[in-house]
Amino acid sequence: MTAFTRRPRNAGEVEVKQSDYLEHDAVGLAGLIARREVSAAEVLEAAVGRLEAVNPAINAVIYTDLAAARAEAGQARDGPLAGVPFLVKDYAAHVGGWPTSAGSRLYQHEVAVADAPIVSAYRRAGLVIFGKTNLPELGLDATTEPDLHGPTRNPWDIERTAGGSSGGSAAAVAAGIVPAAHASDAGGSIRIPASCCGLFGLKPSRGRVSFAPASDGLAGFDAQHAITRSVRDSAALLDAVCSPELGDPYSAPPRQRPFLEECARDPGRLRVGFTTEAFEAGALSPECLAAVAQTANLLAGLGHQVEEIALPAGLDGAVAASGAVLAGHIAADLDARAEQLGRPIAETDVEPLTFARYQHAKGYSASDYVRSLRVVHAYGRAMAQLLDRYDVVLASTLGSPPVPLGVLRGAAPGAAxxxxxxxxxxxxxxxxxGQPAMSVPLAWTDDGLPVGVQFVAAMGGEAILFRLAAQLEAAAPWAGRRPSLGRDGGPAA
Structure with missing residues (x-):
């Protein structure tokens, strides 16, 4: 790993080449900074230069505070990731004094009064947080195309979606603005954009990362972590934030050792069950089918025991029941906002799909909510039994490669x-x-679009996933595959 090449800028100043910055992941940058081969201030300026070069084309970052970040980068910092530039999603990871819109006009003037615990943990790890990333309104979509901030574009093809809801974070990492960025996942919002943008994205076990000060992270469905280019960055970031907060309603089994250490451990011969199903609807695209088959063959070649399986019966009922839970949380959030405003939520306050969901939520009762949770939890027990027989389950992350912008956003509420x-x-x-699940960028379409494959382990099984992911990263490396966007800051040719 080489240090940065410096070149003169203005009198008394130097800058580092962006190509050098792009070569390193977060752990690598932290090592260079710790050895004083480059300064945190220089690394931050490289990130800012990259932001200026590519963000106009992709609209991944929607807020920055460069003055504060430069002041932080100029100070001596401790922590395993000291001096590494970082971005947080404009949702849940509140930064004191910064706006926190959650992608919605309804909150566009809100300012966070204090850092969320996860942000405090990032700061203790030494990260230099300099901006926030785009997301769909309230994080409720699989594409990042909010009215408030406009669409985020996929660096691999700027006419396609970067996924959602952490699409801004994924696009920023894929385009090289930062090596890793905060993300969250209530229905796939880490794994979807990771697949769309050719990155590594792990959703941790329920309760692994606190959602404090929020109550329960959408009944435990939601999870916070990050989208990264390298596996070890994901592990290091999870190590930094996986301590529970007082009063957390859920907790994951404690880790045996730091997750970063797991990346260097042999996964052994794993029992892998794979499926080519599209669980909720239709069938997988040919590209996604091929990705699963290719990965199953790769796993067998690495010595793992691989066999085809089916998921437990009852999946459709669990998915249908989860709608009442989601509806209850949407209604609770918007009703609370109405109380703050002292007036009802108007149709013009939110996007049409959000308002339709809000109205639909009024048809559910408290009994519906509780009974639905019981159905969901029963299916969780069935899934736990499957993962007692297999170390990991392999499936496609998505039903297709990233679709053009407007396909998901343009669907009418009834067809959405x-x-x-x-x-x-x-x-x-x-x-x-509640199990941990990761999307790994192991396949690509003929026209160069990324296709992620998904691995799932038992509750608390992040260690197995990190060991396997590191093995796959070595066997079929993806770090060298980068979108052509931003060689000069412009669109891909």
């Missing part, structure tokens, strides 16, 4: 569910059951 299920049929179920 069908369109989205066809695109993201395989991610939501593991939010309901």
């Amino acid at each position: 569910g069908t369109v989205r299920r066809a695109f993201m049929p395989n991610t939501r179920i593991f939010n309901l059951t």
